[in-house]
Amino acid sequence: MNIDKVLSSVAASYPASQIEHQRRDIPRIVFHLSLLTDRIPAGGTIADIGGGLGLFSPGCAALGFNSILVDDFRDRGNIEIAGDVFRRVHERYGVTIVSRDVVAEGVDFEGSTLDAVTTFDSIEHWHHSPKHALHQLMAALKPNGLLIIGVPNCVNFHKRISVPLGFNKWSQMADWYEEETFRGHVREPDAEDLRYIARDLGLTNVRIIGRNWLGYDSRSAWVRRLMPVVDQPLRLIPSFCSNLYLIGRKTCGQGVVATAAP
Numbered sequence: 001m002n003i004d005k006v007l008s009s010v011a012a013s014y015p016a017s018q019i020e021h022q023r024r025d026i027p028r029i030v031f032h033l034s035l036l037t038d039r040i041p042a043g044g045t046i047a048d049i050g051g052g053l054g055l056f057s058p059g060c061a062a063l064g065f066n067s068i069l070v071d072d073f074r075d076r077g078n079i080e081i082a083g084d085v086f087r088r089v090h091e092r093y094g095v096t097i098v099s100r101d102v103v104a105e106g107v108d109f110e111g112s113t114l115d116a117v118t119t120f121d122s123i124e125h126w127h128h129s130p131k132h133a134l135h136q137l138m139a140a141l142k143p144n145g146l147l148i149i150g151v152p153n154c155v156n157f158h159k160r161i162s163v164p165l166g167f168n169k170w171s172q173m174a175d176w177y178e179e180e181t182f183r184g185h186v187r188e189p190d191a192e193d194l195r196y197i198a199r200d201l202g203l204t205n206v207r208i209i210g211r212n213w214l215g216y217d218s219r220s221a222w223v224r225r226l227m228p229v230v231d232q233p234l235r236l237i238p239s240f241c242s243n244l245y246l247i248g249r250k251t252c253g254q255g256v257v258a259t260a261a262p
Contacts, residue, residue, distance in 0.1 A: 050122025210241025
């Protein structure tokens with residue numbers, strides 16, 4: 001099955017104001033789905049945590065997985081259009097929607113029922129420790145179930161250059177000061193932080209993978225122009241990439257071996 005074509009069809013289901021935004025995100029979502037398609041069985045159950053209104057959950061459903069989306073949907077953009085997106089997209093493709101703050105309320109899955117748990121660009125926004133929720137999610141995974149965590153890298157190559165020069169603030173002032181509730185990045189992990197999480201969760205077959213989605217979407221024109229040249233070399237050193245992925249499995253009785261992979 002051609003994942004690009006499937007996602008293009010899903011994107012076309014969104015409200016008109018959202019279609020172009022979703023189409024631009026297709027390469028990133030194709031990569032996220034590729035992390036699953038060769039690793040879990042056809043028709044398996046995937047719980048995506050904090051995925052908002054993006055393409056990933058309906059994309060999973062369109063590919064034949066049992067797709068569950070868990071989010072509190074309290075971001076301003078989500079609040080304004082969520083109902084319309086759910087009707088047009090998620091309900092159409094059969095996504096199960098769970099409106100829940102997993103940090104404050106925990107998760108409510110039966111033990112050993114999920115084939116995969118994913119969370120992309122979410123845990124860096126959580127205002128309390130993700131530890132308890134992640135352990136609950138691990139309990140919900142089947143033996144040998146898959147956990148994938150995607151995060152922005154707090155020490156990527158661009159930040160190592162720009163921060164000493166006085167650029168690249170942690171978050172936008174208006175997001176912190178003008179909004180009643182801050183929904184920005186609380187703490188961006190790095191590769192070693194992800195290895196720490198892997199050890200705490202007892203994951204096996206652990207890999208740390210780097211990609212550079214934030215570079216391609218940078219507000220800086222020179223960064224965007226440079227990305228096609230430096231993208232592949234940066235992937236060889238994940239700790240330099242703008243985006244990091246922790247991939248591991250729930251397997252009892254084995255140690256954790258973390259490896260960096262292109």
